[in-house]
Amino acid sequence: MKIPLIEFRDVTKRFDGNTVLDGANLNIYENEITTIIGKSGTGKSVLLKHIIGLLSPDEGGILFRGKPVNEMSKKEWDGCRAQISFMFQNNALFDSMTVFENIALPLRQTTNLKKKEIEKRVMSRLEQMELADVIHQYPSELSGGMQKRVAMARALVTDPSIVLFDEPTTGQDPIRKNMILSMIANYRKKFGFTAVLVSHDIPDVFFISDRILLLWEGNIAFQGTYEELTRLDHPMIDEFIRSIEGLKDELTGLLSKKMFRSRYDFVIDRGHADSIITAVLFGVHFDRLSDRLGSQTALEVLKTLGEYVNKYFGPLGGFSARHSRGRILTILPYLQPEEVERSVHDFAWEFQQKALPGITKGIQECFEIMVTAGITEAGPADDIEQIIEKASTKQKIIATYQCGKEDCSK
């Protein structure tokens, strides 16, 4: 059996007689992104602070790689803490230090690295976070989004193997939110760290998470994958997800997954039960685009694709939702498959001619953006996951857009 990296056993924490964690049990596994969700004030940050040792449980215990923390020697615990980094909800940047000094601080104070080496590492993080222009500025001179990125750079500069993110996307616009989440996912891919996130950005945070933990009334009410969460029919999960998911996907303006499902069930129930409906699964290679052009451009492409899908297929009676980071599923209940083929063809032409040139204006690097679509028919017996699976096998490139440089292929 896989040993959890961090394990909570019956952890109880009280503040002035108010029980925040009430016998919480949870497992966090290595090299996974674990997201903790829960209503505001339910103790998500308290839970994270227990992991780093800022708080200690009143009852119960915390195990690190199977060993109880309270039985560890100071040296052992220091060794564990050296692997952990924490990004605070309010960033906790030192406002009397410049951006550079803030990021260099943990290296200056906890390592014996040479000045040059520290500078090199800090500059490399700053460049990765697109902060190279603001190194001499103070945190108060930066926007909220930039401050978040500085905090993230500081959390990652020591190359930790476990990073705890306390609401890293709070107060950001949808593009920035997704950018930060993409960064976390990319860094995980590049450096292979374990991430524990507290976030309310549904559905985006689910797309990058390997495991979800739902904190409910001081206890972990659910822990498992996103798929398990969506399959679970429980009024509490329903209530919670609906309360924070809302009706629309913030990034694309399409329906939220919950609304999409309700709409789909409604269509199936209203006389389409014995008929066939058509579904289109649109996709962009989000990770490839993000690596090549940066997460902001990749998100712009996705956002515009969502807007165009909505604009084009909405008036035809279609409804759509994002089902993973780069895939949008559209249901067209009133069109025949051949009509759908024609519409998708027209849509692709318009998207390629009008939308993509606008997004890519000013990009210096070589690039090729591909949009794919898979059209499939679905019967009333098919659930959404089956439709996605069928459409995935029929993916074809419908629109491409290249930078047009001669040496691009090199």
Next chain:
Amino acid sequence: MIMASDIKESFFWSLFHSLGKKTMRVINDLGAAVIFFALAFLRIFRPKQFREIVQQVFYIGAKSSNIVMLIGLFTGMVLGLQLYYTLRKFGSEGFLGSVVALSLIRELGPVLTAIMITARAGSAMTAEIGILRISEQIDALYAMRIDPIRYLISPRIAASVISFPLLTAFFDLIGIIGGYLTGVVLLGVNKGAYFYRIDAYVDLTDIRGGFIKSLVFAVLVSTICCYQGYFTHLRTDSYGSKSVSLSTTSAVVLSCIMILISDYVITSFLM
């Protein structure tokens, strides 16, 4: 029916209860502050402290020197005036130099310097550390494995121990010059007598006493101011920025009281 004796009993009970509670709190705080100082003191000698200590010496010491010297000058000048008129009544104005110097070196120099630094740098220490605390920056230090006591408190205590005696020496020197300005230049006391009497009556014991006082004040002021800021989040009477402002006020008031109390105690031991 409530009897008068019950009221009396309950009044005394609540009086003793609240007195006991306050006493316990003071004893607790005192114990905590002593441990806090001990932890910070031991961390002064850890690596990577030199730069931080130099920075703090610059802030607490160098940046306070102007105000300390200004106060020293006027204190010396006032002493020169007052003592001249007092000593003249006994026909002993020739002793002006020694009386000014002894008053400054033994008493006024250490006390006034400590009070001035409390107002200027001590309050800033409390406010700065308090803000770091309420904005989770101290937690961030812990999360980065930077010991907050080593990084924030130890350099301030070390810098205070270095700066207080130096500033006190400056204060004494400028004060003696101030006394000279009013006594000799303004009121015509003999210049030679002024300096001769200082040389004759001020000995090393007086200077050592002033030095000991300034060291004790340095430890008291820096510990009290840092302690108030560091534990500002534990205040029960207020939260957030209000707690920082109250902690700053408490730090200044408590430091001044402790300077005067300890001054009396040290003086009585040194006599």
